[in-house]
Amino acid sequence: MKPRRPMRFADADYPCEPYPGRRPEASFVHLDGVGHELVGVPRPRSPSGFVLAGDGVDLDYWLAEHDAAPVAGRIAVLAYGSNACPSKVTWLRKEHGLRGPAVVLTARCAGFAAVWATGFRQRDGVRPVTLTAMPGVGEEHAVWLATPAQVEALDSCEGADLASPRYRREVLPAAAVTVTGEVKPPSVEAYFGACADRRPMLIDGRMARATLTIAPPPPERGPLAARSLRLEDDETQS
Template identity: 50%
Template sequence: MGGEYADARFPADPYPGSVPPTSYVHVDRTGFALVGGLVQGEPLDDWLAARGAAPTSARMAVLSYGSNRNPSKISWLREFLGLDAEPIVVLRVRTSGLAAVWAHGLRTRDGARPAVLAAVPGVVEEHAVWLATPEQVAVLDVCEGASPDGDGRYRLARLNTGEVRTDDGTLLRDVHAYVGNTPARRPLLVDGAMVRCADVPQEVARTLVGEARTPREWRWSR
């Protein structure tokens, strides 16, 4: 695939949506490939500075294991939740000891079963990390119900288990993620086992029946 990822090529439905094959930066309904630290031939921080955007050093690493890594979802955040026009930096990463699993409850908006993060020793998956400005994190808080006036579906926590590495093997430290914070957003247990999103597609996941994993079985730092 080429170096530009128009939203139309990466629909958000079915949840969690499709994802570009490289890291990318997103502006104006288009992602631009970020490969080898370069965007359109420029180092990432130079590319950001030329657009008046915050450098990577001023951004928080937020693991995205569901729909927030989808370009069309990013445009939805801009249109409906007031996400600013500043570029979004989305790094493709590989996680170990962590897994996206299906949550116990369904989304009220469309009946889809959302993902939630779980600690799973020995599991390796591919996800993404937003390098997000404080303003962008505030919008994610609203989207995930983690803002002060939200419903608390998820909360933003610092990961204290597993590893997150970029495509070139760089270990990312001080990574945060939105983790389940209510019974509806605890991992779904079917016959006592969590169900990885990588193993079961959305059309099957929304039909699953099980129970919510109890809070004492999973912990993240605040």
């Protein structure tokens, strides 16, 4: 029997290394290094559409207790790389001034895929992922319900606020993302590569989906080493 996942967890349960880190299977809210699993509850039984697993407290009520904005009116941003990892959320707080509870919901993305980028992150030499259109492909990712100030922190992390940005934040097509539960954001935004180093990496002319079991080459081997990687058939991994 599969063990029951904890309803509360610490950052240590979901390390951010190796990239893109581990992330919970369920939706969660995160604050002060602790995550709380969220369970979808139909409205009007739950004003927000979610309660904290175990104690049944409505998410909006819990957010109000922590002086945070309710679910309604938050900005939905797709998290397809490391931004759904709880340890990364804490790093965002330390390095980019993220404040307040982070609400992260499981979601299904259709017609877009996370693929390995051409370049490497300057701060640690890790190859990140980027998002690209890929018709017919479906992937499991996550969606932040972020406050405007939290979006500013995400923009800072992704370099979307630079004069020459690394990523740009754009609105996805209406049918591209389905968020788990009762919450139906009017739109979902996502980060796309905006510079040469954040364009999709090509292996034998094909983009390499990050959801495949492929380890990007370490920086010391250089980008050309990617040619030695073997891709599996995309159709078996959708």
